[in-house]
Amino acid sequence: MPTNIKISTTEGDILVSLYDETPAHRDNFIKLAREGYFDGTLFHRVIKDFMIQGGDPDSKGAPKGKRLGTGGPDYTLPAEFAYPQRFHKRGALSAARLGDEVNPQRESSGSQFYIVWGKTYKPAELKQMERQMAMQQEQQVFDKLARLHHDAIMDLRRKRDRAGLQALQDQIIADTKAECKAMGRPAFTPEQTHAYTTMGGTPFLDNQYTVFGEVIEGLDVVERIQQCATSPDDRPLNDITMTVSVIEA
Known part of the structure; x- marks a missing residue:
């Protein structure tokens, strides 16, 4: 209770x-x-x-x-x-x-x-907010994965290995998109949408x-x-x- x-x-x-x-x-x-x-x-x-x-x-x-x-x-x-x-x-x-x-x-x-x-918010404002939430989610995942590869990134920078850096960046971006897809796109539930618009x-x-x-x-x-x-x-x-x-x- x-x-x-x-x-x-x-x-x-x-x-x-x-x-x-x-x-x-x-x-x-x-x-x-x-x-x-x-x-x-x-x-x-x-x-x-x-x-x-x-x-x-x-x-x-x-x-x-x-x-x-x-x-x-x-x-x-x-x-x-x-x-x-x-x-x-x-x-x-x-x-x-x-x-x-x-x-x-x-x-x-x-x-x-x-x-x-x-x-109170208009539905269009909430949709814009959802897009911002998706961008924030992607940035947070990218930053997390970049931290995990910190030592490798620093090593490649010391070696001035631009091709290696680009390949690692491409891999982190691909992993970011895959993880975000698995997490699902941020979206307000019908209950939230109703509450925020009324x-x-x-x-x-x-x-x-x-x-x-x-x-x-x-x-x-x-x-x-x-x-x-x-x-x-x-x-x-x-x-x-x-x-x-x-x-x-």
């Missing part, structure tokens, strides 16, 4: 259902909620038509102008991508994290989370950040929060605090 969480804010209550497909994130969020970890924290980062973010313990009682967004417990969580079943539709609860350049495994923050608002969301975050729950009541509260006035660093001008509790079955 799904676990429900109530996020009580100064703008109203948000009821969230946590997914069983992401057990580490579900159990961690429940643990922190029961400990009162989130109580008194702020929605410290709000971007209109995108998302609202909270869960930084350093935001408790934070004075105006204090830089926020780096706090959390002394651990991260391994990514749990339950994609494409769980995706970034409007109301999705997702884990924040550091960027790929310093976090290639895409591990999640131990406490920071965001709730998606996003926008409800809205942030499809470009799919399979990049762990989605571990969704709002089942209180989307109007999320809407009000994402519309609030913010400073240049995206912090609401008027603090929006929260308490988080577990709804026991």
Whole structure:
């Protein structure tokens, strides 16, 4: 049975259902909620038509102008991508994290989370996004295979063997195409397409950040929060605090 969480804010209550497909994130969020970890924290980062973010313990009682967004417990969580079943539709609860350049495994923050608002997309926009996803997939596979051949590439370069380099590049390209064909071309499911063209969301975050729950009541509260006035660093001008509790079955 799904676990429900109530996020009580100064703008109203948000009821969230946590997914069983992401057990580490579900159990961690429940643990922190029961400990009162989130109580008194702020929605410290709000971007209109995108998302609202909270869960930084350093935001408790934070004075105006204090830089926020780096706090959390002394651990991260391994990514749990339950994609494409769980995706970034409007109301999705997702884990924040550091960027790929310093976090290639895409591990999640131990406490920071965001709730998606996003926008609605036209079918043609999603098709264009699918083409971009296919290009990214091909580039990622190529880069992976190139790393596996790193020593051979460096040896050929030292020898200035242009013919050998070209032959190896051709082989990597052929292997890339074969692997991508086996993986299948990235495409939105009918459920995703319906959600993104009617409800809205942030499809470009799919399979990049762990989605571990969704709002089942209180989307109007999320809407009000994402519309609030913010400073240049995206912090609401008027603090929006929260308490988080577990709804026991």
